[in-house]
Amino acid sequence: MSCKSALYAINNSVVSLPDGGTYAPATIVRRYGQNYQLQGNGITLTGPGYYDIAAGATLSGSAAGTITLTAYQDGVAIPGMTASQTVKAAGDIVTLGVSGIIRNYCTKPVSTLTIVISGMAATGTNLTIDITKQ
Numbered sequence: 001m002s003c004k005s006a007l008y009a010i011n012n013s014v015v016s017l018p019d020g021g022t023y024a025p026a027t028i029v030r031r032y033g034q035n036y037q038l039q040g041n042g043i044t045l046t047g048p049g050y051y052d053i054a055a056g057a058t059l060s061g062s063a064a065g066t067i068t069l070t071a072y073q074d075g076v077a078i079p080g081m082t083a084s085q086t087v088k089a090a091g092d093i094v095t096l097g098v099s100g101i102i103r104n105y106c107t108k109p110v111s112t113l114t115i116v117i118s119g120m121a122a123t124g125t126n127l128t129i130d131i132t133k134q
Helices: none
Strands: 005-011 015-017 027-032 036-039 042-046 049-061 065-073 076-087 093-104 110-118 122-133
Touching: 005 036, 027 036, 042 093, 042 122, 049 065, 049 076, 049 110, 065 093, 076 093, 093 110, 110 122
Parallel strands: none
Antiparallel strands: 005 027, 005 122, 015 122, 036 042, 042 110, 049 093, 049 122, 065 076, 065 110
16 A cells, blocks of 8 residues: 655754744655645645654753643644653753644645644754655
8 A cells, every 4th residue: 555645854953942832844854745845833734634643852841840742733732642741850851752643624625733842941952743644
């Protein structure tokens, strides 16, 4: 079974993220097909159907507490695509990952995927997003 299209995008620059800030992909490493575009702070998914999503980030927290990564589709948190971890002290490094399946409907065939970091301000050093359209 082959896929219709696929995307692998990253941001491996050092990025300061405010609490509630969007961690935007910066570079497309691999793309097959035309169902994806980097636009603004997210990835535009074009075409009705199901999309397998996997995203991960390496972050260092600004203080002790809980840091959270959540994937959003059109500004709405995707159920089950949230990961959290406790940071014991400022500067501690954590790696968070999420995966799931989202859908673009025939009546609304375009949506935007974003990754939001919350719980505290953080520094991001690596973001990866892997998407395959079924």
